[in-house]
Amino acid sequence: MPYGPHTPEDRAKMLATIGIASVDELFDDIPVRLRASHLDLPPPQPEMELAARLTGLAARNRVDLASFLGAGVYRHFAPAAVDQMLLRGEWYTAYTPYQPEVSQGTLQSIYEYESLIGELLGLDVVSASHYDGASATAEAAMMAARQTRRSRLLVSRGVHPHYRGAVRTYASGNAIRVDEIPLVADGPAAGTTDLAALERMLADAVAQSDPVAGVLAGQPNFLGLLEPMAEVSRLTHAAGARFVAVVEPVSLAVLAPPGEYGADIAAGEGQPLGIAPQFGGPYLGILACTNELVRQIPGRLIGMTTDLDGRRAFVMTLRAREQDIRRERAASSITTNQTLLALAASIYLATMGPRGLADVATLGAARAAELEGVLAEAGAPRIHSGAYLNEFAVHVPNARDVHRRLLGHGVLAGLVLSDAEPDDPSLRDALLVCATEVTTSQEIRMFGDALRAELAGVAGRGDHARTAAGSSAGTAR
Amino acid sequence: MPAGALRVPGFRVEEDLHPMVPTGLRYTKDHEWVRVEGDQATIGITQFAADQLGDIVFVELPDIGRNLAQSATFGVVESVKAVSDLFAPVGGEVTEANGDLAGQPEVVNGDPYGAGWMIRVRIADPAQLDELLDADAYDALTAAG
């Protein structure tokens, strides 16, 4: 065992103290017929060899591509200080701050996280973190249902499809009905939440004596478009429902915060705040609400208090909401959360500062505008005309095939939208692309040149290419 | 609240003295008390229960007008590290809830039989009162447990 501590003498002493001859005796209580003999796994691998194996595996991933892929996870610059701090053992080898006297570091850092995110969102109460954007959104939806004691949710189709999936899964357990609000099909508002449909659905629900508990909309939405959040909020509240805003934190440096347009609950993915993509996580689920909903919010909360000597200190509070005390009456089962990632986000925000964060959002928007121009020129115009920040959908004939061919040019051309939204015919030949502050003009030119070449090739190959594209199974998700 | 509710020490060192049980009230095995005046019943939790819970930090009470069956859950009381349901000693309509507890839940620890009362109910069936314990019986119950 690589980290084993015992010498033969140690073992002999321990066995003698226990009063047994062999450690096997300690397993005598496992019924004989249920005993396993051993683990059929490879022998131990020395660190040196293991490191080489891991390096080899990692080399099979292609992270050298010029990437325009976002769709919920974004490449951003993170100051080196963030990871340096995270690697301190005092942070990452501690656990939940059950003993506040020897956990003030973690406790204060979470309190500061709650404050930083509260400031970004314009909301009062921020949980100490959830698993990721999707599960935080699902918990937000369940909060609305609990608070209103209603059992129907309306989720805009502009919310990330994975988040909609998680909401459905969480809702399935408690017979909560989830309906999707369609997006406007055409015109200047195309691709954003259909307000007329929302109003109708809210009214229908009342007519059916099954009123809506909560309405969920994303800002920016999955297609990168800015939603009329204030209007969605107004319609939602008029129906006595709670409004859940699903937001992206970097954008909040420049976009109106949820608290300003009346959101009761906000959820989102904190990954853009200094956290690497890592093929799916660990990320940071942001969940926040107004004071009115404080007793409904699941997850840990840290508060400021004093010690016996009157010194300022921090402690886990409102604990009786949590599963270890409330058991089957708890609002959620969450216990282990994403504290280390909340710390990363805090250090990122503290290092970047308000101007730095605004610069990140603004520079991303500028790069995206540059990208829009280059792609349009190459033959891939935007699908929608509404305002966006740094991500948008473009029309590309035979999108899936072109997307695959562009890999050969060293370009990861965003997301094939029909793979993510197979039911939406308007997105059949479309790519979702994004730019951030780390996207370079050179990468954008490379994308444009490669796309122009491929589109010329597709035109030349005609029907043959279309058949090939139709038969090649989707590769993205 | 259920008998044998979790007891976890909090910030203050608690006294282990067995608290006095006022006569003239009726009690449940779940540590609620009830004071009857005409058709009105005032309901709270006992000193024993408040001591067991430790520092009470939150009390959730029902809306006025709600009809409670006897033994129905009418609310929740939370301390720093424990939580317990509240059960109605008698059935009836809720006519009043102690709004002061929202801002000062600690009153339940300090004065559980007075300012720490929780709700008033219009008694639906006075016969239900007969099923409750008197002070001696409740005192014996808590002394044993």
Add this chain to the structure above:
Amino acid sequence: MSVTGNRLQPTIFELSRPGRGGGKIPSPPAGALDRVPASQRRVTPPALPELNEPEVVRHYVNLSQLNYAVDTGFYPLGSCTMKYNPKIDEWAARIPGFAGLHPLAPDETAQGSLQLLWELEQALMEISGMTAVSLHPAAGAQGELTGILMIRAYHHSRGNLERDEVLVPDSSHGTNPATATMAGYKTITIPSAADGGVDVAAFTAALGPRTAAVMITNPSTLGLFEARIGELLEAVHAAGALAYMDGANLNAILGRFKPGEAGFDVMHFNVHKTFSTPHGGGGPGAGPVGVRENLVPFLPSPRVLREADGTFRLERPGERPSSIGRLRSFVASTGVLVRAFTYIFHHGGSGLEEVSNDAVLAANYLKARLAGTFDIPYDRACKHEFVASASTLHHTTGVRTLDIAKRLIDYGYHPPTIYFPLIVDEGMLIEPTETETVETLDAFADALIAIAKEARETPDLVTGAPQTAPVRRLDEATAARQPNLRWRPDAARGAAAP
């Protein structure tokens, strides 16, 4: 003291000075946001703190030194498996090829990570004796929800809609009943038998046509192997219900007991416990689930698939309609799983068996050392952890387990888990783990024995502890009655900034 610092810090907001810091990225061109309508723009910039990097670093280094951690000292927090976190695991997760890979990257550009995930699944199948594993859940509690939702889908697929109860023992983790509620089930709590084990007769009596599942932690939260587990599993299956195993305590039984082979239908793994992915001050974890054949159709989506040509791909949306769906975004918390993979293959099969042997040896050794001083309510061979109780000491001295825990801080230790499981009076759940030397175990036992002596001779020393930590005991009541959950310049509670 194994908290290395004592400098209480002002909040990051109090350290802020307008105009300080910045300059991390190039300035954006003017007018870049002109296309965003004014109505959508933020009017007041967020009041984030403004510091230069040296001040940020000093703040977080000083804060970190107020923490107790495995890297600073012995952390016998029962049920949490606070073992050494290998440094190569951190290195591996940060290899750019792993860290920089986008979760929606096309399969052909993600073969390294997909292979790693697939191989990890195979290893967890061998460890658990299960037919298949999903790495999707983000934490153990989400693994539980995944498992119970699969059980629900299983019953529903057989037209069996009336099963609406989940049975759990009263010694279970709170996540078990909370999960049952999230999945729409009613929890039936079954009292433990006098020997601390599951009460098979009580379980059997409670089983019936309404039972959907039974959730069992094995070894139990008392650190005891459920010796009658075979009987119980037979009764569960005879009633048409399924058996869920909470794998929180897997660290005790690697290579000795495989839940799938023994008859459990589904289990979750806590990789931050058994496979030493770091606890991170509260997370992240990851909660893979293993299932037997009967639940494979319901596994969450997407799964990692291996094609005939040896390449790997992720399942596409809708490819397996029987799936319960997704509980989170993307495939899995791969960054955590890279660490678990590294841990497992570093140890190999024989190394993992030694992990359990030494974890169980350490717990039994410590139990033997403390048996004369504290009550040992269940005095038989324990697994990786055991419960000691200060019940007698409390009755004779008035000193409580909470006081002992706080006094341990003065002696330089992180306290064990206290008052859990709920069924033990004045309980301490002590889990030493396999990576601690016998000198450490001895010193810890000596400290506890010395504290028991203090409780009899100088109890104020114990009830007034801790004295040497950065802060003394906290006012948790006021924190909960008047919550201050967010910094606001005008509402800082208590004393001025330290």
